[in-house]
Amino acid sequence: EPEVTQTPSHQVTQMGQEVILRCVPISNHLYFYWYRQILGQKVEFLVSFYNNEISEKSEIFDDQFSVERPDGSNFTLKIRSTKLEDSAMYFCASSLRQAIDSPLHFGNGTRLTVT
Amino acid sequence: AQSVSQHNHHVILSEAASLELGCNYSYGGTVNLFWYVQYPGQHLQLLLKYFSGDPLVKGIKGFEAEFIKSKFSFNLRKPSVQWSDTAEYFCAVNGRSQGNLIFGKGTKLSVKP
Numbered sequence: 001e002p003e004v005t006q007t008p009s010h011q012v013t014q015m016g017q018e019v020i021l022r023c024v025p026i027s028n029h030l031y032f033y034w035y036r037q038i039l040g041q042k043v044e045f046l047v048s049f050y051n052n053e054i055s056e057k058s059e060i061f062d063d064q065f066s067v068e069r070p071d072g073s074n075f076t077l078k079i080r081s082t083k084l085e086d087s088a089m090y091f092c093a094s095s096l097r098q099a100i101d102s103p104l105h106f107g108n109g110t111r112l113t114v115t
Numbered sequence: 116a117q118s119v120s121q122h123n124h125h126v127i128l129s130e131a132a133s134l135e136l137g138c139n140y141s142y143g144g145t146v147n148l149f150w151y152v153q154y155p156g157q158h159l160q161l162l163l164k165y166f167s168g169d170p171l172v173k174g175i176k177g178f179e180a181e182f183i184k185s186k187f188s189f190n191l192r193k194p195s196v197q198w199s200d201t202a203e204y205f206c207a208v209n210g211r212s213q214g215n216l217i218f219g220k221g222t223k224l225s226v227k228p
Contacts, residue, residue, distance in 0.1 A: 004158070033215070042119075043159075043205060043218035056215055091159065103149065104216065106159035 002026045006092050006107035013082055014115055021077045021110045023092030032075045033093040033104060034067065036060070043091065049075065050098075082114045117142050119206050121219035128196050129227050136191040136222050138180075138206035148189040149207040149216065150180055159205065165189065176200070198228045 005024045013019050025032050034046040047057040049067055066078045075094075079086055089111050093104040122137040140146065150162040163174025170182040180191045189206060206219040 035216075035218075042220045043207075043216075045215040045217065048215055058215070093159075103161045103164055105161075106151075108156075108158040 025094030
């Protein structure tokens, strides 16, 4: 069964540094998402992406965050200047159609630790 | 505000016991409802979903959930759990006009052999 893959599985960075989290969605999927889960808290929506542009974003997704689909396969989340509170597990997901119509397929997540 | 509440943080059961995990949502409109499961070290996987029709939904691995609109609930059930069901279970909802999912905090299930 095709899977969403995320790299790296664990990223440690210093406060103020830029990080890029990478995701390869399922190849025929058209909608892409980033979610995050701070330890002990809910899985929270960050952003959805369709047709090479952001379709929805949450309040968490401020100017420090950006997403990109640089080629036909990768979908990246960039945090420009990391803060301690950005430490979380970041999940990428993709779906064939909009999430209202088809389920999301999630990657294994990248654990980001900001020190 | 839209929200999903899962009442139990950690549930510990013995094998063959019956399971019911609570989920209540707050959403001002027609909803789709989901249960996702995350086995240790693995990604979130869809367990079952409700879009419309029969409010009793059957999913994989013997799980089922019942949508009770009047109670804004979508509880997950399994008549007889196995050790391999040890995982974290997340209830989620999205509205028909929205693309993103709103998750509950998750319930960790530990099944003792």
